[in-house]
Amino acid sequence: MIKGTCWVADDYVMAYDIIIQEYWTSPIDPVENSKWVMAGVKDEFNKENGFKDGGYTFIVAAHNFAGGGKSIEHVITGLIGAGIKAVFAISFARLQYRNAINYGLPFVTCDDISKGCDTGDELEYDPENGMIKNLTKGTSFQSIPAAPFVAEVGEAGGLMNYVREKIAKGEPIE
Amino acid sequence: MEMTITEKIMARNSGRDHVVPGQLVWTDVNSVMTMDYLGKQCFDKFRSLGKEEVFDKDRVICVSDHLVPPPNQKFATMLNEWREVVKQHDITHFYDLGRQGIAHQIMVEQGHVLPGTISIGTDSHANTYGAVGAVGNAIGVTDAAVAMATGKAWFRVPQSVKFHITGEWQPWVMAKDLSLHIMGMMHWNGHLIYKTLEFTGPAIKSLDMAGRMTLCNMTVDLGAKNGIIAPDTITKKYLDKVAKGSWDMIASDDDAHYDAVYEVDVTNLGPTVAMPDKLDDTVPVEKVIGIKFNKAFVGTCTNGRLEDLAVMAKIMKGKQIHRDVNMIVVPASQTVYLNALRAGYLETLIEAGAAVDTPSCAACAGIHTGVAGDGDIVLSAGNRNMKGRMGSKNAQIYLTSPSVVAASAITGVITDPRTFDV
Numbered sequence: 001m002i003k004g005t006c007w008v009a010d011d012y013v014m015a016y017d018i019i020i021q022e023y024w025t026s027p028i029d030p031v032e033n034s035k036w037v038m039a040g041v042k043d044e045f046n047k048e049n050g051f052k053d054g055g056y057t058f059i060v061a062a063h064n065f066a067g068g069g070k071s072i073e074h075v076i077t078g079l080i081g082a083g084i085k086a087v088f089a090i091s092f093a094r095l096q097y098r099n100a101i102n103y104g105l106p107f108v109t110c111d112d113i114s115k116g117c118d119t120g121d122e123l124e125y126d127p128e129n130g131m132i133k134n135l136t137k138g139t140s141f142q143s144i145p146a147a148p149f150v151a152e153v154g155e156a157g158g159l160m161n162y163v164r165e166k167i168a169k170g171e172p173i174e
Numbered sequence: 175m176e177m178t179i180t181e182k183i184m185a186r187n188s189g190r191d192h193v194v195p196g197q198l199v200w201t202d203v204n205s206v207m208t209m210d211y212l213g214k215q216c217f218d219k220f221r222s223l224g225k226e227e228v229f230d231k232d233r234v235i236c237v238s239d240h241l242v243p244p245p246n247q248k249f250a251t252m253l254n255e256w257r258e259v260v261k262q263h264d265i266t267h268f269y270d271l272g273r274q275g276i277a278h279q280i281m282v283e284q285g286h287v288l289p290g291t292i293s294i295g296t297d298s299h300a301n302t303y304g305a306v307g308a309v310g311n312a313i314g315v316t317d318a319a320v321a322m323a324t325g326k327a328w329f330r331v332p333q334s335v336k337f338h339i340t341g342e343w344q345p346w347v348m349a350k351d352l353s354l355h356i357m358g359m360m361h362w363n364g365h366l367i368y369k370t371l372e373f374t375g376p377a378i379k380s381l382d383m384a385g386r387m388t389l390c391n392m393t394v395d396l397g398a399k400n401g402i403i404a405p406d407t408i409t410k411k412y413l414d415k416v417a418k419g420s421w422d423m424i425a426s427d428d429d430a431h432y433d434a435v436y437e438v439d440v441t442n443l444g445p446t447v448a449m450p451d452k453l454d455d456t457v458p459v460e461k462v463i464g465i466k467f468n469k470a471f472v473g474t475c476t477n478g479r480l481e482d483l484a485v486m487a488k489i490m491k492g493k494q495i496h497r498d499v500n501m502i503v504v505p506a507s508q509t510v511y512l513n514a515l516r517a518g519y520l521e522t523l524i525e526a527g528a529a530v531d532t533p534s535c536a537a538c539a540g541i542h543t544g545v546a547g548d549g550d551i552v553l554s555a556g557n558r559n560m561k562g563r564m565g566s567k568n569a570q571i572y573l574t575s576p577s578v579v580a581a582s583a584i585t586g587v588i589t590d591p592r593t594f595d596v
Binding site for chain 2: 014016020021024025027028040064067068069070071072073076091092093094095097098099102103147149158159160163164167168173174
């Protein structure tokens with residue numbers, strides 16, 4: 001069970017606004033990337049730790065979260081470094097959906113949630129059954145639980161750990 | 175059970191007879207591409223998996239494209255670290271400055287992607303590889319590191335969508351116009367997220383490899399997983415000269431299932447322009463004729479190929495670029511550069527007043543070689559036009575085909591190449 005406050009995004013939060021151009025060539029590192037994460041999304045986040053200092057645990061978004069065609073992992077490590085434990089949206093862009101799975105950051109598909117939350121609401125997410133509760137408003141939303149492979153990678157702490165263990169044990173990857 | 179070409183490729187490369195959309199599979203990869211600004215991190219991560227040697231030194235393809243030639247000390251140092259790590263791993267195919275090109279151009283023109291196989295790259299336009307009937311997929315550093323170690327990548331088999339393209343291509347209309355038209359028709363990141371897009375039909379059969387690369391390249395900007403064109407005689411002719419490895423003809427079964435089928439008749443398709451900031455806000459060129467701009471740019475993995483430069487040379491021969499326009503042309507690779515030089519295209523463009531620069535991603539990534547400043551209005555044959563893409567957030571980028579850029583550079587305003595006096 002994960003509990004914490006949420007930040008509610010407008011529609012179409014783009015990957016290149018989550019990590020703006022001048023940081024594309026930075027090292028992929030949660031601490032480093034989180035300093036300027038979301039800098040292009042809102043003016044108020046365009047300062048050091050601007051988003052991170054909000055102390056949010058969840059992001060609630062609508063369509064095509066992290067879209068616009070950037071494959072850089074800084075987007076995911078930036079969010080992880082800022083303390084984000086899950087992102088709920090109607091849909092996700094595939095490049096970052098994939099990266100999120102590889103880092104074990106739940107990108108959770110949920111149709112109704114974007115209209116049911118305000119920034120600062122306290123949410124509770126149960127990864128086991130996909131239930132999201134808005135404790136502030138007393139409402140709940142059913143999301144699509146993670147596929148078995150995604151859950152397995154998540155439990156391993158990401159694809160690197162998952163594959164590293166398999167290599168160490170000499171197990172086939174299939 | 176009938177399958178589409180992408181389903182067949184996923185089945186074949188995961189050791190299965192059959193796969194269905196939604197299924198999760200680990201597949202073999204033919205090539206793993208990485209490039210200068212992310213490559214070192216791929217190798218570092220790869221070693222952290224407990225491996226010293228990559229799965230196949232001939233199949234990890236390293237390219238310098240975003241940072242070359244280095245415009246500042248930071249990038250020069252990054253490039254030095256990159257060269258060191260590539261050397262350390264004894265990589266066979268390293269396309270560094272002097273032999274460089276934009277990674278996706280290199281991957282296809284040097285035969286590192288083959289029909290019926292899967293290749294991945296750490297840059298979003300890896301979708302380009304679909305032009306030869308391969309599954310080309312953009313991935314992050316983590317997937318690249320895993321593939322370097324194991325020769326494998328995981329995929330969820332995508333649902334297939336068919337674009338059946340019919341009719342006759344009109345003069346000066348290019349594959350880019352079709353890409354932009356589809357972008358406007360489907361809307362950016364709309365219904366095509368996670369899908370594989372297959373392009374079929376007589377107007378695809380007649381399209382050259384450069385056009386096919388443009389079309390597949392921009393499928394990532396539709397939100398799709400990949401774009402693909404089944405191999406045919408044009409593919410064979412192209413690959414006979416370059417393919418590194420054997421391959422076979424592969425195609426969708428006649429009764430394969432598509433989630434949706436869209437028809438486009440190119441007979442009615444004219445030059446197309448995407449308005450600043452939004453890729454899916456596209457209009458026929460007639461709607462924007464006469465708009466002034468001050469920078470023209472042709473290059474990138476979308477439109478920096480020999481065929482693109484040939485069209486421009488035809489339009490610009492014996493003419494002068496308008497005095498209020500600065501034009502930069504960046505061939506997509508050293509091979510393209512040399513061939514364009516030998517064919518006389520670059521001579522024509524330089525005589526017209528264009529600046530030709532060494533192959534790289536150039537201003538498309540907003541990093542160097544003609545970045546946009548405040549107040550610039552850029553007419554570009556690149557692939558993205560969001561605020562700040564080419565540099566300043568206070569610049570506007572119109573996206574279009576090389577033929578529209580060429581004709582417009584002469585007149586100084588957006589011009590329909592069909593009405594331009596060639």
